[in-house]
Amino acid sequence: MKVCVIGTGYVGLVTGVCLGEIGHNVICVDNDEKKIKMLKNSIMPIYEPGLENLVKKNTQSGNLSFTTQIGNAILSQDIIFICVGTPPLPDGSADLRFVEEVAKEIGRNLNSYKIIINKSTVPIGSGDWVSMIINDSVATGNGIDNGANHSGNKNAAAIFDVVSNPEFLREGTAIYDTFFPDRIVLGSASQKAIDLMIKLYEKVINRRFEQIDSLPDSKGTKNIPLVKTDLVSAEMIKYAANSFLATKISYINEIANICEKAGADILKVAKGIGLDSRIGARFLNAGIGWGGSCFPKDVSALTKIAAEYGITTQLLNSAINVNNQQRLKMVQKAQETLKIIKGKTIGVLGISFKPNTDDTRDAPAITIMNNLANLGAKVKAYDPIVKESPESLNQKVILCFDTEEIFSGSDLIILATEWEEFIGLDYEKLGALMRDKNFIDGRNFLSKEKMQSLGFKYSGIGI
Ligand code: UGA
Numbered sequence: 001m002k003v004c005v006i007g008t009g010y011v012g013l014v015t016g017v018c019l020g021e022i023g024h025n026v027i028c029v030d031n032d033e034k035k036i037k038m039l040k041n042s043i044m045p046i047y048e049p050g051l052e053n054l055v056k057k058n059t060q061s062g063n064l065s066f067t068t069q070i071g072n073a074i075l076s077q078d079i080i081f082i083c084v085g086t087p088p089l090p091d092g093s094a095d096l097r098f099v100e101e102v103a104k105e106i107g108r109n110l111n112s113y114k115i116i117i118n119k120s121t122v123p124i125g126s127g128d129w130v131s132m133i134i135n136d137s138v139a140t141g142n143g144i145d146n147g148a149n150h151s152g153n154k155n156a157a158a159i160f161d162v163v164s165n166p167e168f169l170r171e172g173t174a175i176y177d178t179f180f181p182d183r184i185v186l187g188s189a190s191q192k193a194i195d196l197m198i199k200l201y202e203k204v205i206n207r208r209f210e211q212i213d214s215l216p217d218s219k220g221t222k223n224i225p226l227v228k229t230d231l232v233s234a235e236m237i238k239y240a241a242n243s244f245l246a247t248k249i250s251y252i253n254e255i256a257n258i259c260e261k262a263g264a265d266i267l268k269v270a271k272g273i274g275l276d277s278r279i280g281a282r283f284l285n286a287g288i289g290w291g292g293s294c295f296p297k298d299v300s301a302l303t304k305i306a307a308e309y310g311i312t313t314q315l316l317n318s319a320i321n322v323n324n325q326q327r328l329k330m331v332q333k334a335q336e337t338l339k340i341i342k343g344k345t346i347g348v349l350g351i352s353f354k355p356n357t358d359d360t361r362d363a364p365a366i367t368i369m370n371n372l373a374n375l376g377a378k379v380k381a382y383d384p385i386v387k388e389s390p391e392s393l394n395q396k397v398i399l400c401f402d403t404e405e406i407f408s409g410s411d412l413i414i415l416a417t418e419w420e421e422f423i424g425l426d427y428e429k430l431g432a433l434m435r436d437k438n439f440i441d442g443r444n445f446l447s448k449e450k451m452q453s454l455g456f457k458y459s460g461i462g463i
Contacts, residue, residue, distance in 0.1 A: 001025070001200055004077035006070065006102050008035060010046060010174060010293075010359075011119055011167050012083030017054045018178040020063035021212065022203040027073045028066050039066045047358040047385050050175045050214055070102075074109040079200060081165075082130070083119045092300035094123055103130045106160075107137020113159045115193045119167055121238050121298055124305055127162045127187070127231035134160060161193035164231050166238035171292065172356030176215055179204060185227045187234020194228055239305070242298040243316055248283045249290050250322035256286035256462025257329070266462030267444060286461045288364040288416060288442040289326035291353035296323075296362045327367040330414065330442055333459065334372060337438050338411055342376030345435065347406035350417025351383035351390065360390040364442070365416035370394045382406045384421050407433040418443040428454050 001024050005016040008030040016028040030036050035045050042056045058064035067073055074080055084098035099120060106116060116134065118127055164187035169177035184205065186197050203209045205226065207218040227237070256266040266286045274281030290296070299320055303313045338344050353363035360366060365381070373379045373394040381393075382400045389399050400406050407413060407430040415422060422445065431437050437456045441448075444460040451458040 001079055001196075002077040003027070003079045003081065003200070004029060004073045005081040005083055006030075006073075006105075007082070007084035007098070007120070008032075008039060008045070008066070009083065009085055010048070010171060011169070012081065013039075013046070013055075014048070014051065014169060014174040014178055015081060015083060015119060015167065017051065017058055017064055018175065018204075019200070020058035020061075021054055022209050024063065024200065025077075026058075026064050027077060028064065029068065029070045029073045030066075031068060031070070033068055036066045036068050047356075048174050049172065049356055050212075053213060054175065070105050071109045074106055074114075075111050077114075078112070079115050079117065079196070080106060081117045081119050086120050086122055086297075088297045088300060091304065093304040094121070094297070094301045096122065096126065096129075099126070099130065100133055103133035104137040107134040110134065110138055110160060115161050115163055115196055117163045117165050117197070118235075119165055121166065121242075121294070121301075122164075122235060123301060124232055124235045124239070126235060127164050131160075131162050134162075161188055161190035162231065163188040163190075163193050163197055164234035165197065166234060166241075168238075168241065171359055172354060175212070179209065179212065179215060179218065180221075181224055183225045183227055185229065185234050185237050187229045187231045187237075189231065198226065239298055239302045242295055243302050243319070245283050246290050246295040246299050246323070247315060247319040249285075250319040250326075252284045252286045253289060253326050253461070254322050259462040264462075269462075286444060287326075287418075288330055288368065288461070289323040291362040291364045292359060293361040327364045328371065329461075330364075330368045330416075330440065331371045331375070333440050334377075334412060334414065335375075337440065337457070337459070341372060343378075344411040345378045345380070345409055346372055347400075347410040347413045348379060348381045349383075349403070349406065349413065349415045349422050350419055351381050351386040351393070352417055355417055355419045358385045360386055360392070363390075363417075366390060366393050368414065368416060368442075369397050373397055380406050380410070383417065384419050403430060404433060407431070410434050411436045412438040412440065415439070415441045415443060415445055418445040422446070427451065427456070431456060 003019050003024050003026045005012045005028045008028050016026045020026040038045055044052050082099055082102050084102055086094040089095045166185055184201055186194050188194050205224045207221050211217055259266045270284040273279050274284050299316055303316050306313045348369055351365050352358055352360055369379050373396045379397045380400050381397055382403055403425055431454055439451055439456040439458045441460040448458055
């Protein structure tokens with residue numbers, strides 16, 4: 001099938017390359033010329049395991065191409081994914097400027113029946129809003145001169161359908177999540193559009209794609225469940241899923257804080273409750289809380305959507321508050337450990353909001369480092385992948401390029417991101433470089449017993 005993916009961020013790029021991999025003809029569009037040039041040369045703008053190989057393979061096979069020419073790409077393809085960013089506005093609601101621009105562009109270039117898919121996380125009701133913008137763009141006839149559409153398509157109003165097809169991929173495991181999703185959600189008023197979307201994903205749904213390097217074999221695994229629904233419910237599923245997971249993490253963090261005071265062990269408690277199949281073990285890792293570009297944005301946006309209906313989201317507000325407090329708790333822990341922060345040297349392991357990504361958006365590590373730097377500490381940071389200081393990071397924070405630098409002369413080490421690399425460090429040797437062997441494990445990632453046996457004054461979250 002002929003697919004156009006507009007926006008080559010995490011979602012767009014991964015969606016595009018994976019659809020190419022299962023045999024579709026995919027054009028990925030972005031207005032960032034530099035990015036498109038990089039992608040044409042198989043240079044990845046983001047760090048995502050497995051992505052580069054798949055892009056190379058599918059570009060070479062001709063299934064995947066990149067362009068900045070949005071009009072031509074829409075004209076030539078039948079299935080158009082909107083995957084542009086919906087960043088948060090200062091009040092927490094989603095900024096839909098980019099979605100609006102793309103919808104207008106689609107209206108200008110609607111030369112045949114097309115399915116328009118909202119893959120970006122958009123507020124409830126955006127599907128109908130996108131339809132309206134496309135229809136308006138078609139009706140005003142402000143089409144570009146593309147040879148097919150000289151005066152806009154006044155008759156084209158009925159020749160598209162909008163589908164909401166939210167994604168559930170996680171950064172760092174995005175390719176796996178695309179080929180092995182727990183479910184596929186398709187929301188639309190049009191049965192024709194839903195049927196075509198099922199055809200598009202047929203190989204994923206029925207586990208009929210070729211084995212991909214580093215991914216498990218899909219043969220013999222169960223078909224992927226489909227959730228067919230109306231537009232609004234599909235949009236809500238995305239917000240409700242992310243908000244639930246964020247709330248689950250805030251919940252376990254709150255329990256961890258009680259465990260810490262009462263002398264219980266959150267690792268055992270999480271195991272004990274997670275084995276209850278009604279609760280489930282995943283997303284019960286206590287730590288410094290959730291960050292990234294999705295949870296913070298989506299939970300806030302859902303509270304804003306609710307407020308439009310006069311609903312106060314007490315539970316979600318609490319989840320946000322617990323999360324904000326959790327980061328600050330690390331600063332308090334540092335104060336309890338060091339007493340005076342001013343003049344102390346603190347090394348931080350991990351900057352990205354979670355492992356296997358270079359994404360530092362709303363990373364808890366950054367809030368913690370900024371607070372410590374503001375309190376007068378000398379803060380040093382190391383991350384296996386993030387090698388440039390993020391804009392949001394206090395510029396006094398020193399970026400280090402090896403872990404020895406982090407431990408050298410430090411009074412305290414904080415582990416902020418659970419990168420696999422940090423498991424295998426030679427803590428005996430590194431500890432000997434410290435001025436004082438204090439260690440706060442913000443992800444409960446290392447063995448308390450092992451660290452203590454090496455002479456570290458080790459503390460975690462709720463253990
Ligand atoms: C999240 C969702 O998991 C995806 O399903 C969704 O598609 C995506 O948002 C999105 O909306 O695009 P992602 O932000 O990549 O994915 O990361 P997660 O793995 O969900 O982690 C989010 C945050 O929660 C991270 O900061 C992580 O460290 C934290 N976390 C996660 C915990 O603190 N404890 C846990 O047990 C799990």
